[in-house]
Amino acid sequence: MPAQIYSPFTNFNFSNNKCFLTGQNVNPTEERIQVFPQWLMSRYELEDKPFKLLDESMATYKDLKLPCTAEVNERYIEPLENEIAAAFDGGYEAVKALDENKLFQWAGKLLYGIIFNEVQAGIKLQHSQGEEFNISQSIIHKFNNLHMMLQSLNLPIEFDGFKPYSLVLFKVDNADNVFGYRDEINTMTFSLRVNDFGLIICLQDNGANARYHQEALDKIAGQTLHPIQFEELNARFFYSAYLFNRLPEYDIFTIEDTISIEALPLRGTSSKPLFDDWMNKTYGQVLENFWKNWGFLLLEIIRNPEKPMSFLFDADGSFKNGNALELPK
Known part of the structure; x- marks a missing residue:
């Protein structure tokens, strides 16, 4: 029987009784993994x-967990974590060498x-108020696609002639033990600045954001960035996302035993450009947030x-x- 892609969004099952990756039953008290891996949490305390x-409630990093079968964790998650942890230890060159x-x-x-964890919290909050959980169809579409592609970890999935993401990596002159993490789940954008590098990934754009910024990326290729320069690049990507x-x-x-995912043209039937108009005032507000450490208003x-302003x-x-x-100073 060919491998089957699991979608928790079909029945909106986000209980701790189902493995987040495969939908298999799990022991909810024993079979759970950390969202932020233990090695990362330990390294940066x-x-x-x-x-x-998003609902303004506060958790701690260690509170964020995922239900996951012991087999999935052992066969797929832990080997990936070990490889990433070793590369992060090695710094920019080791991370650059990763697939x-x-x-x-x-x-x-x-x-x-x-x-x-956000969906779980949202379901709990709305049910406590006697309401059905409500989320936009476009957001579900993005979440479902990300989850589908994440199953390339455990299923024979291949991306046919495309990458579903934009990924940029730069050497950055960071201070010791810096941990600069940002995410925006509505736009599926992720960035991390640690050790001697900075990483930005737009997880659901088929490479569009990297192409949008290609001229700037060409100018800074091979350069070591000051942290304020990386955060400026970060702001550009988060805003364009x-x-x-x-x-998408x-x-x-x-095909035989392989699940092949083929991207349809992003332009589709619309004559609109892929990106809305860039507004410098709005970009400035984003940049102000990314430059908080330096106090620019x-x-x-x-x-x-x-x-x-640009550095x-x-x-x-x-x-x-x-x-x-x-x-x-």
Whole structure:
């Protein structure tokens, strides 16, 4: 019998009795894994740090868990975690040498784990108020696609001639023990700045955001970034992911024992550009948030509304050397 893709969104089953990846029954008290892997939490002392959920309730990093069969954990999750942990220990060069699909699977499992906990919290909250759980169909579409592609961990799934994500990796001159993590589950965007590197992944765009920023990426290719430069790039990707206005669609074929996923053209039948118009004031607000550590305010960032402040590029568009930046202490 050919492998079957599992979709928890069909029956909206987000109980702790079903494995998040396969839908198999689990022991809800014993068969659970951490969303943020133990190695990452231990390395950056995250276990008891606060983590705010979308409903404004507070959890800790160690509170976020996923139901997972012991077999799935042992065969698929732990080997991936061990490989990623070793690469993170090795720093930028070791992470660069990884198969990008493994970074996608690792980030996807983490982001999906947050989604799972958010959905659980939402169901619990709305049921306590006597309401049915309600979530937009477009968000379900994105979540379902991410979960489908995450099953490339445990099923013979191949992406036919495309990557479902944009992924950029840069060497960054980080301080010791920095842990810079951000996510935006509505746009499926993830970033992590640790050790000597920074990683940004748009998990559901078929590479569109990387193509959108290609000119900037070409200019900074091979450069070591100052943290403020990486956060500027981060802001650009998070904002463009917000502007991205397509819901990717896929055809799925089973050929012998392989499940093949083929991306349909993003343009589809619409004549609209793939991205809504870039608004510098809105981008400035995003950048202000990403630059909080340096204290820059929106009025400074968009003093020239046509050219927001940049530490990546000078007035003629050339890359700025991170070592020569003058920043507030």
